Amino acid sequence: MDDSPRPPSDQSPPPPPPPAQFLKGIVGKRVIVRLTSGVDYRGSACVLGVFWMMLIDAWYRSTIEHVNGIVTNRYGDAFIRGNNVLYISAAEPM
Amino acid sequence: MASQILPLELIDRCIGSKIWVIMKSEREFTGTLLGFDDYVNIVLEDVIEYEATAQGVKKTKLAQTLLNGSNIAMLIPGSEGPDAS
Numbered sequence: 001m002d003d004s005p006r007p008p009s010d011q012s013p014p015p016p017p018p019p020a021q022f023l024k025g026i027v028g029k030r031v032i033v034r035l036t037s038g039v040d041y042r043g044s045a046c047v048l049g050v051f052w053m054m055l056i057d058a059w060y061r062s063t064i065e066h067v068n069g070i071v072t073n074r075y076g077d078a079f080i081r082g083n084n085v086l087y088i089s090a091a092e093p094m
Numbered sequence: 095m096a097s098q099i100l101p102l103e104l105i106d107r108c109i110g111s112k113i114w115v116i117m118k119s120e121r122e123f124t125g126t127l128l129g130f131d132d133y134v135n136i137v138l139e140d141v142i143e144y145e146a147t148a149q150g151v152k153k154t155k156l157a158q159t160l161l162n163g164s165n166i167a168m169l170i171p172g173s174e175g176p177d178a179s
Binding site for chain 1: 121129131136157160164
């Protein structure tokens with residue numbers, strides 16, 4: 001039996017998968033969130049949960065809803081449920 | 095026996111190169127593949143979104159983008175997308 005300890009490099013946790021890194025990286029940045037319905041939300045990302053649930057804190061304290069490029073609504077803080085999200089795109093350099 | 099390549103291994107080898115993503119709906123994306131996870135949620139860079147509408151194909155340029163894996167139908171590694179073929 002080999003009881004020798006593993007080298008420390010093996011004990012370091014593997015890096016998180018790229019999607020998780022992306023979600024971490026966009027916190028506080030302006031984002032465009034498109035739902036599967038085609039509606040866009042623009043704002044700055046605040047908190048991102050496990051299932052992509054995300055709080056969009058505002059771009060100037062308002063989340064802006066776009067339908068076909070036309071502003072249809074402005075909200076304060078909004079919480080988007082992750083299952084509806086088609087993509088999250090960075091609107092400023094990461 | 096010839097060595098087998100599993101589908102996700104093939105996508106893993108494509109990291110850093112162009113990929114064409116076809117969604118379940120009338121929507122396609124091309125971009126440089128940065129990575130993906132177990133659900134095949136995909137991170138792309140220098141993205142073009144192609145959206146089929148009644149008026150024709152609408153193109154949208156996007157920066158770094160995280161695509162939800164649950165809507166993806168097909169991945170074409172190494173392809174520049176619908177304009178190239």
